[in-house]
Amino acid sequence: MKAIIYHEVGEVDVLKFEDVDTPEIGDDEVLVRVKAASLNHLDLRLRAGKSPRPVELPHIGGVDVAGDVEAVGKNLTDLSPGTRVVIDPTVKTPKGPSVIGVNFHGGFAEYMKVPASNVVPIPDEVSYDDASTLPICYVTAWYGLYDRGAMQKGETVLIHAAGSGTGSAAVQVAKEGGAYVIATAGSDEKLEKVKELGADATINYNTSDFAEEVKNITEGKGVDLIFDQVGASAWDNNLKSLKATGRILLIGVVGGGQTTFNFGPVIMRDLSVLGVTVFNAPRQNLINVINLVSLNRFKPVIDRTFPLSEAAQAQKMLEDRSQFGKVILNP
Secondary structure (H helix, E strand, O other): OEEEEEOOOOOHHHOEEEEOOOOOOOOOEEEEEEEEEEOOHHHHHHHHOOOOOOOOOOEOOOOEEEEEEEEEOOOOOOOOOOOEEEEOOEEOOOOOOEEEOOOEOOOOEOEEEEEHHHEEEOOOOOOHHHHHOHHHHHHHHHHHHHHHOOOOOOOEEEEOOOOEHHHHHHHHHHHHOOOEEEEEEOOHHHHHHHHHOOOOEEEEOOOOOHHHHHHHHOOOOOEEEEEEOOOHHHHHHHHHHEEEEEEEEEOOOOOOOOOOOOHHHHHHOOOEEEEOOHHHOOHHHHHHHHHHHHOOOOOOOEEEEEEHHHHHHHHHHHHOOOOOEEEEEEO
């Protein structure tokens, strides 16, 4: 089979489109013919050697995958070839979660093998491309806003980097839950698209101080909840943007992973800082978002699709942050 594989870490040129052996499945595993695999910044960090989850080389990445069951292990009776599925990338182990596409070869290939317990059927009305956007981005949004952030109807939520795959998902999840959404992005063009997703107010973080804009939008009250994929560079303004008893969800660190922590405002204003790791999310979250996509209540945002052979170009697009929403590879 064809696959995108890298034998060393580095820039996008380490990605090679090569022939590799088709995986042989075990008795409790499933062989999936990949139809769509969406890219995440995790894939880029792994390839560049910048992730705290180093991979064993050579490696085939790809965490978010949808396709057809091609073959099943002999112990399996409730799955049959031809079943349309999306892959839950989290493999539960006694030592904690392992991740398909990280600890095991992933879906940037024509075929992949996974434990049978990690395939989730998708209805015919959900496309492979749409399904491949769900496990990381939409589950992160759902798990973060509801399970970790305890978001309530009528609360005001600030969503950073709303033009990203996870950000655009979070806007839709927050609106579905009845929140008032303030979204940030780095260009007016992206902000126009964010408004189409339902954002109530938008802020260009490259041309304005988002804390001041939040103050103006909320008439000085601040927000209840912040969905933050940025990290260090947004930290001080995040604290200024929260109302008393507000919560910050730490999703990612594209703006830096370390900063000086001033305990005073957190203590004096009863603020909560909550980490969000999608690989701890329950399987039911993925099922929830699949159902809502099938009902057209969520619409995954896909900027562009590439053939598998152009994975380097696709990853470069994500690195340059020129996309709005998700970038997909189709074997």
